[in-house]
Amino acid sequence: MSDGLGNILLDLFPLMWSGMITGCLYALGALGLVMIFKSSQVVNFSHGNVAGFAAFLIYGFSSGVLLNLSWGVAVLLAMIAVVAIAFLIYAVISPLVFESELTATxxxxxxxxxxxxxxxLIFGADIVNLDLPIPRFSMSFLGLFITGYDLTVLAVAVVTIGTLFFVVDYTKLGIAFRAISENPFAAEVCGLNLRSIHLFSWIVAAILGVVGALLIVPTTFLSVxxxxxxxxxxxxxxxIGGFASLPGSLVGGILIGILMNLFTFYVSAEFTSxxxxxxxxxxxNVFPNGILARAGGSRV
Amino acid sequence: MSKSSASIETMPGSASGNHARGWLAASGADYLLAAVLFALPFLIGGSWTFALGICFANSIGVLAVSVLVRYGGEVSIGHSFFAAVGAYAVAILDTRYGLSLVASLPLALVLGTVCGVAFAWPSRKLSGIYLAVSTMALALAVPELINNADWLTGGYEGLYVSQSVIPGVEASLQRYYAGLLALIAVVYGLRRLRHSRQGLTLLLAKQHPAAADAFGTRQVWARIAVMGISGGIGGVCGAILAFAGSTVSPSSFTFWTSIFLLVGSVVSFYGLSLTRALVGGAFLTLVPQFLSASGAWIPVLYGLALLGMILIGHYLPRIRSFLFASKGGA
Incomplete structure (x- = not known):
């Protein structure tokens, strides 16, 4: 009995660890979606496809398909391209945003x-490999098998998300962003330019998407x-985070990562969707405002 | 969310002030089109007859999405689910029990409706983008569910539909006319709904929720009813798709199918008339036919069409009012 329990724990621990790692990446993607939603009330369904396009651009720039550059320059170029795309998308839909969020969505x-x-059209339907230039490294710690990839993901996620939260919480831009998501009308009356804040969130989201895509691709392969x-x-x-909460989407991402991992391992790998x-x-239905929302009711 | 649903209604067509005359003109065009379509198989080749059969099925799917927009103010990107339910109802009755479309079409309709209601219940309090995201999750689950129920659905390989409705009549004609009749029936049903008590109640519940509440229409009921109707039409779409295409497989019911149906609905400006539905359906069916040599252009073209139509819908009233204003000034 205790042996069975021990085995379960032995499985559970690494499963939760790797779930948390992928969960950080889901959180990176989710943060982008939530940034856009918070500022402009639009759900960006193009997020994944644009990030995928950027990953292909990095592949194209670094492998010789389009150009033959070093990895770092390729990433930089792809980032610039993605910012330009985000700018373009927002330029086209911005008149719609102010009329109807659903139409813009x-x-x-x-x-x-x-x-x-x-x-x-550019890269075809083939499957390609896109690896990260990270040192091959692995170690065992408390029954966990930790690789260089895990640590890279963790470090990048912590730095990116930390920077984002710092910007949102302490800079003028972040305060403007929060003001607009609280009350766009009042924010505009106070002299904030809604469009530039929207654009800020679209660009940040695009960059977060590329970072997430870059980090997730080494675990599988790159296809359309x-x-x-x-x-x-x-x-x-x-x-799960409530679609309007940045910390909520971080928690939601990690939760999804762990739950999906557990579900795949213990129940079935075929019914993940x-x-x-x-x-x-x-x-x-249970947490309509996200898992981090405070319980209802008003304070007296 | 009420803001967003209201502005969807301000697409051209619905915004026409002269409603009665516009409606008569539209129905006149519908009758003419229906007459032409009835005669068409005798004038064109077999491959076109086949493509038009698929086109009718897609038109029905476009109607299913448009109904949800028009009567519920909601956008769905999960209608491949209802289409899959209808299509597999037809295919399974066909291969297992040897029953033709006569028996399986009503079943597809009922199953689609039941699934619509079953999905509407857990999502009854969601609206706008929240509902859109949950329909997206629904669409994503479809291929996986079909593939894993391979004892019933034939898995990846799919099933064939071979039973004929009227024995002795040429199969291609049957496929064509079954689709056409179903499409006309759906359009007719929707026109009746528009002027029925229930239809008006649903519209009231969408446009003025508070007023509808006062008249005793619960929002939850309205939502479930609209999803049921939309799901039922989605089921019919799937049934006709299976019969006209004579085969069903999971690859025809992916998330992209749902998005394409929405594209068709936007391209038809969410219209519920025969002409509008056929515009949407033809766009979905004929564009891939013309572009079959270069498949990668299809998503690009669909995306551009979606954007173009939305932007036209956005700017057309402005351009029109600008033109009229300048005319009045001169």
């Missing part, structure tokens, strides 16, 4: 389709659908 689907088509599929978990993470559907519906 539908139009992001259009950009997703275009990004996917562009990836297919990989990153888009990864972003679906990010959607679930954002929903169904499991996500159930999770999303449950989360929306």
């Amino acid at each position: 539908i139009s992001t689907l259009g950009f997703g389709l275009i990004a996917q088509g562009a990836t297919l 659908t990989t990153v888009a599929a990864f972003m679906l978990q990010a959607f679930a993470a954002a929903v 169904t499991f996500l559907l159930v999770l999303i519906l449950l989360a929306l």
Whole structure:
């Protein structure tokens, strides 16, 4: 009996660890979605496809398909491209944003389709490999098998998310961002430019998406659908966090990572999307405002 | 969210002030189109007859999405689920029990409706983007569910639909006319709904929730009813898709299918008339036919069409009012 329990714990610990690592990446994706939603009330369905396109650009720039640059320069170029794309998308949909969030949301689907088509046109439907230049390293710690990849992901996630939270909490830009997500009308009356804050969130989201895509690709391979599929978990993470809470989406991402890992291992690897559907519906009904929302009722 | 649902309604067509005359003109065009379509198989080749059969099925799917937008103010990117339910109802009755579309189409309708209601219940309090995200999750689960129920659905390979409705009549004609009749029936049903008590109640519940509440219409009921209707039409779409295409497989019911149906709905400006539905359906069916040589252009073109139509819907009233204003000034 105790032996069985020990075995379960022995499995559980590494499962939770690796779930947390992928969960950090889901959180990176979810944070981008939530940034955009918080500022402009638009759900960016093109997030995954644009990030996937960027991952392909990095592959293209560094492998000789398009250019033959070093990895770092390729990433930099792809980042610039993605910022330009985010700028373009926002420029097109900004008149819609102020009229109807739902219409703007539908139009992001259009950009997703275009990004996917562009990836297919330029790079084809082949599967490619895109590795990170990280040292091969692994160690065992308390029964955990920790690799250099794990530590890289953790470090990048902590730095990126830490920077983001610092910017949002302490800088003028972050205060403006929070003001707009609280009350756009009042923020505009106070002289804030809604469009520039929206643009800020779109650009930050695009960069977060590329970082997430870069880090997730080494675990599988790169195809037209990989990153888009990864972003679906990010959607679930954002929903669990309430779609309007940055810390919530971080917690949601890690939770989704761990739960998916446990579900795949203990229940079934074939019903993961169904499991996500159930999770999303449950989360929306049980925690309509996200898991970190305070219990209802007003203080007297 | 009420803001967003209201502005969807301000697409051209619904915004026409002269409602009665516009409606008569639209129905006149519908009758003409229906007459042409009835005669068409005798004038064109077999491959076009086949493509039009698929086109009718897609038009029904476009209607299913548009109904949800028009009567519920909600956007769905999960209608491949209802289509899959209808299609597999037809295919399974066909291969297992040898029953034709006559028996399986009503079943597809009922199953689609039941699934619509079953999905609407857990998501009854969601609206706007929250509902859109949960329909997305629904669409994503479909291929996986079909593949893993391979004892019933044939897994990756899918199933064939071979039973004919009227024995002795040429199969291609049957596929064509079954689709056409189903499409006309759906359009007719929706037109009746528009002027029925229930339809008006649903519209009231969408436009003025508080007023609807005062008249005793609960929001939850309205939502579930709309999803049921939309799901039922989605089921019919799947049934016709299976019959007209004579095969079903999981690859025809992916998340992209759902997005394409939404694209078709946007391209038809969420219209519920025969002409509008056919515009949406034809866009979904004929564009891939013309672009079959270069498949990668299809998503690009669909994306551009989606954006273009949305932007036209956004700017057209402005351009129109600008033109009229300048005319009045001169």
